[in-house]
Amino acid sequence: MFLFEDVEHGYDERRVLHGISVELTERRIAVIGANGSGKSTFARLLNGLQVPTAGRVLVDGLDTRTEGRAVRRKVGFVFQDPDVQIVMPTVAEDVAFGLKHRGLSKKDIAARVAGVLAEHGLTELRDRPAHLLSGGEKQRLAIAAVLALEPECVVFDEPTTMLDLRNKRRTTKVIAELPHQVVVVSHDLDLLSDFDRVLVFDGGRIVEDSAPARAIPAYLDLMAPC
Amino acid sequence: MLSLYRPGTSALHRLPVGAKLIVLLLSGIGLFFVTNPFVLGGTLLVVVGLWCLAGIPLLELLRQLRPLLLVLTLLGVAQVLLLGWASAFAVLLRLITLILLATLVTMTSRTEDMISALERAASPLRVFGLRPHRIAFVLSLTLRFIPLIKEKADEIRAAQRARGVERSSLALLLPLLVKVLRMADHIAEALDARGLDDARDR
Ligand SMILES: Nc1ncnc2c1ncn2[C@@H]1O[C@H](COP(=O)(O)OP(=O)(O)OP(=O)(O)O)[C@@H](O)[C@H]1O
Ligand SMILES: [Mg+2]
Numbered sequence A: 001m002f003l004f005e006d007v008e009h010g011y012d013e014r015r016v017l018h019g020i021s022v023e024l025t026e027r028r029i030a031v032i033g034a035n036g037s038g039k040s041t042f043a044r045l046l047n048g049l050q051v052p053t054a055g056r057v058l059v060d061g062l063d064t065r066t067e068g069r070a071v072r073r074k075v076g077f078v079f080q081d082p083d084v085q086i087v088m089p090t091v092a093e094d095v096a097f098g099l100k101h102r103g104l105s106k107k108d109i110a111a112r113v114a115g116v117l118a119e120h121g122l123t124e125l126r127d128r129p130a131h132l133l134s135g136g137e138k139q140r141l142a143i144a145a146v147l148a149l150e151p152e153c154v155v156f157d158e159p160t161t162m163l164d165l166r167n168k169r170r171t172t173k174v175i176a177e178l179p180h181q182v183v184v185v186s187h188d189l190d191l192l193s194d195f196d197r198v199l200v201f202d203g204g205r206i207v208e209d210s211a212p213a214r215a216i217p218a219y220l221d222l223m224a225p226c
Numbered sequence B: 001m002l003s004l005y006r007p008g009t010s011a012l013h014r015l016p017v018g019a020k021l022i023v024l025l026l027s028g029i030g031l032f033f034v035t036n037p038f039v040l041g042g043t044l045l046v047v048v049g050l051w052c053l054a055g056i057p058l059l060e061l062l063r064q065l066r067p068l069l070l071v072l073t074l075l076g077v078a079q080v081l082l083l084g085w086a087s088a089f090a091v092l093l094r095l096i097t098l099i100l101l102a103t104l105v106t107m108t109s110r111t112e113d114m115i116s117a118l119e120r121a122a123s124p125l126r127v128f129g130l131r132p133h134r135i136a137f138v139l140s141l142t143l144r145f146i147p148l149i150k151e152k153a154d155e156i157r158a159a160q161r162a163r164g165v166e167r168s169s170l171a172l173l174l175p176l177l178v179k180v181l182r183m184a185d186h187i188a189e190a191l192d193a194r195g196l197d198d199a200r201d202r
Helices: A039-046 A068-074 A091-101 A106-119 A135-148 A165-177 A212-223 B017-033 B037-053 B058-083 B085-108 B111-121 B123-128 B132-162 B169-193
Strands: A002-011 A014-020 A028-033 A054-059 A075-078 A153-157 A181-185 A197-202 A205-210
Touching: A002 A039, A014 A039, A014 A205, A028 A039, A028 A212, A039 A054, A039 A075, A039 A153, A039 A181, A039 A197, A068 A075, A075 A135, A091 A106, A091 A135, A091 B111, A106 A135, A135 A165, A197 A212, A205 A212, B017 B037, B017 B085, B017 B111, B037 B058, B037 B085, B058 B085, B111 B123, B111 B132, B123 B132, B132 B169
Parallel strands: A028 A181, A028 A197, A075 A153, A153 A181
Antiparallel strands: A002 A014, A002 A054, A197 A205
């Protein structure tokens, strides 16, 4: 579904991704690597939030540079910090947000919002102001709001970093049970132990690309203190 | 103030928000022409009755008034000194009635419904090139992010106090500005990711 052709990315003059060429077709793909190794940049390239400074990123054949909007309809994105992802004052409004901009009718929006809230155990919280939610509830809302838009693929950038153990497990389960293709950036090795494919980033390059059984030891080696 | 809504199913909850806002507006204007203390007192009783109808405990009513106690007292004293008892009484009754009525409207209406009522009320402004749905959108964003900015400010203040810096508005303002600008970048990105660009040319 994702095709990277000789992709480079830089902020200002500094290049942070070099010569990335991969094709991502597996259903569950993880991205791990040191801080600053370029994982979030890679994730943002997947739905055209960033466009490559060289090379191309194709999503189902659509170039993210020219078809950004269509790509973002296909690819949902869950950010690390739900506080900046939740943009409406209450839970229900936030779930309705993206739907409104899709031009759905009021009735369809209400039905879909109710369904999504129920599915994610948020019905009780529907009128709760977002700033009064706990961290776990915020993350649940952020994920629910993205899924409400029915994307084909969901990218998660460190979805469990800010959560306690219980919410971490909950989110891990939610991600595991998604029928969508998912790409998950994480430092949490438990989360990705049964993924189909793991990309290990180091210094802006993919240094390992294999099943978790091989990739995780390679990552641990990389992280070993010298 | 930002999150008064109390979910419920009373008649007041079910009343269209537009109607409630219009009643509030008309009462606000109307009450200023009433000077008879009995009529004013009666109106206050009606409003208190409406609180009961909405199923909101009367204790809550006192809780809402408490922060205003000082202002109301000062105002009352000034009125007594300047205009005498009768007029002070009327002014206070009017104010309390209106405050309670306004609070009641916000407590029984979802913010989303209030914003869409305002959006509808603003639709005649279209002729001047204004886009009501944009105004509504900005209002919602503001309601969402004011508490967040306050949270950030509290964080910075706590961090500074931990390092021995006591209240200094400049020391608060600069890091807050930096944080808020960074947050704005992230929010802009999130809005794009969540399909705001779908609406850009609508
Ligand atoms: N908006 C930006 N402007 C300038 N430089 C940036 C920007 N975003 C990231 N960078 C830089 O690009 C490099 C890669 O950052 P990136 O966020 O992709 O790393 P990461 O692997 O996600 O790290 P982390 O594990 O800390 O989240 C870093 O050196 C970072 O400082
Ligand atoms: Mg990152």
